[in-house]
Amino acid sequence: MKEVKVGVVGCGTVGTGVCRILIEKQNLIESRIGASIKLKYAADIDTETDRGIHFDKNVFVKDAFQVVDDPEVDIVVELIGGNTIAKDLMLKAIEKGKHVVTANKALLAEEGKGLFYSASEKGVAIAFEASIGGCIPIVKTIRESLVGNSIKSITGILNGTCNYILTKIEDEGLSFEDALAMAQDNGFAEADPTLDIEGGDTAHKICLLSTLSYGTGVDLSDVYVEGITGITPLDIEFAKEFGYKIKLLAISKAQDTCNAVRVHPAMISYDNPLSSVNGSLNAISVVGDATGEIVLYGYGAGMMPTASAVISDVVDIARDLVSGAMNRLAFSFPPVCTPSVLPINELTTNYYFRFSAADKPGVLSTIAGVLGRYGISIKSVHQKGRKSKGPVPIVMLTHKARERDVRQAISEIDSLDVIDSKTVIIRIESDQEEQE
């Protein structure tokens, strides 16, 4: 029986899960693919901590480059993360003709162009199913199952930390800060949660998915990114009254001359299948021109779900090696063409505004007057019970408006004396908009 040799570098949570599957499921995988996949190395600077795994002799090593240097290793699984040593290691593995499997979305979103180019030159694969949506098979679905489709849009809940926090704010009325602290206590958020809560992680993922879907590069710096730190229980409560949930969405739409790619909190109606995705779960909706909407849903993070996705990539490459396939799934950068990304100012959508205004006569007409001057048409106005003192929240939902006009109008409104604090703006992602 043919044997494929794998080296895992980075034996943290996911790496440990990968090693566990390779060891515990060796016979199962062998029976399924007709070849043997052998864990030749698991490398980590920390070889002291017990991983609860019995490694064969000489498997668990300290030096990641020992793995890359061994000519017997066919596939390097990079699970170190970050973009310093991980990048060097990946480039060296490629140079030595090894295939690479990674979950490193940050590195691929930022440096993918060069890495994929090197891999393509060397005729090796960089596989990255585990980098987006944990165990959800979104890369495979877009690249293989939807290969006969022009992809029209992708909409995803791609960050479990943010979704956990938003669910906690909604279910328990917590403030953002308290919900974040709870996420950290329960292991759903990092000590430094910036990359998650500010939307950066979601942006990395939607860049990769957009590039896959359209066959065109999407520069991370062109993507509008807004995180969830400004979301309050009050806005979630208002959203509920209108039949909406607030989710941090990654949205990517193919348009005639450019693609619209953006990350921000958005209101979506209860009818939208993404609205019922709660806690740390992820979900991705893809609209193909032949398939219509497909939604995939599952655990977007965690040891075993992410390890499962890594294993699927390892097995795919093993199947190639064993069957003699060469460059079976080309993933070419630079892309066929690089259309521009729609600047956020050009976006047209529905908006939710929450103004904090003095409770005085004439305030509403002043606000409405400014909006009117910028051509922003109000669909409905909502005001919650008056306080005896201090500002009151005034909520407005708009008809379709252009982001540029919205920003200018709101900036003008926010400078009015009667406005107490910065107006909250949340975009509404409606199904009608999809059909525009």
Place this chain on the structure above:
Amino acid sequence: MKEVKVGVVGCGTVGTGVCRILIEKQNLIESRIGASIKLKYAADIDTETDRGIHFDKNVFVKDAFQVVDDPEVDIVVELIGGNTIAKDLMLKAIEKGKHVVTANKALLAEEGKGLFYSASEKGVAIAFEASIGGCIPIVKTIRESLVGNSIKSITGILNGTCNYILTKIEDEGLSFEDALAMAQDNGFAEADPTLDIEGGDTAHKICLLSTLSYGTGVDLSDVYVEGITGITPLDIEFAKEFGYKIKLLAISKAQDTCNAVRVHPAMISYDNPLSSVNGSLNAISVVGDATGEIVLYGYGAGMMPTASAVISDVVDIARDLVSGAMNRLAFSFPPVCTPSVLPINELTTNYYFRFSAADKPGVLSTIAGVLGRYGISIKSVHQKGRKSKGPVPIVMLTHKARERDVRQAISEIDSLDVIDSKTVIIRIESDQEEQE
């Protein structure tokens, strides 16, 4: 550029969609896979009806066997359906060393063993993504994405006709007969809907999925199958009161010594992601031991969604041919082992009973007495407003009970004088049960 030649036999709805994608998306697919896929034939006994497609000269032919006999054809797409000519054609294609793509679940569920054996002998593929769940990539997900998982269970809404009918009964309070007529009028049900509404089509699909998941054969004749013809608006109304929806489910669970595979209407709670799958949509939940639950959702039928799945299989095989892969994805029959399927009598689950009983004192205690004698424990009893005359519905929900006991008890109850008509039995698929 390498070229792969495809012959489509059966140019009905799906076949037309396949031809359309192969022609209209030729350049797109070429750019994605680095090879050209050419539609060499579209065969159908009816070459008169306009398909709205411009075929090149000599492409649109009458004789399906001309396609199979042409040594230039690499892949035969069988979309005739049924198990007579389709089987002969498939066997002949295999014998001539051609790969086969099909959407024919009936043929594969009934004759798969022999067909896969022949294909394996000849080193060719039989690909069947389009046979289950339309465009939902369930075959690929189970076979490739979950390759590192032991599959614990599959639960699916796999028949769009049934789901459409159940949704209509629920939303509009129609009788089964009226909802079926509406489905037929709107093109969601065949003139002879037996295979759909009696659960046979769903059974074909869950047999294939179980075989794929467990690597063990599941005989269609071992699968318990119950359709939706007995579902009434009254039962759907009761279900709603208890927080349940009624769906025709295909359920397959890996158990220690055998697999439980069954098809029947079931009540599922609103928390279950399958409960919000309405109309002609399909959805499949798969639980892997590493991934936990993954849910895939999309159009389970229709011209373009099904054609999209066919194309994904065609492209997969084309990628193999172009990259020089041999037997990359083996699908071996006979299976590794054939455990028995759990007889339905051994099932343990929660039940909903609706008795039509005379409105007399003592009836309830008589029914409860019989249930008690069979060890069936009642969780709650519900009775709707009394009629002045005639039988009244008495609904009971049970704790876990064994199907054999239930059948015997209900048969005894149904023979009582006070019982007006056959008792309605609907199984409740609870999430707790999953964890047993």
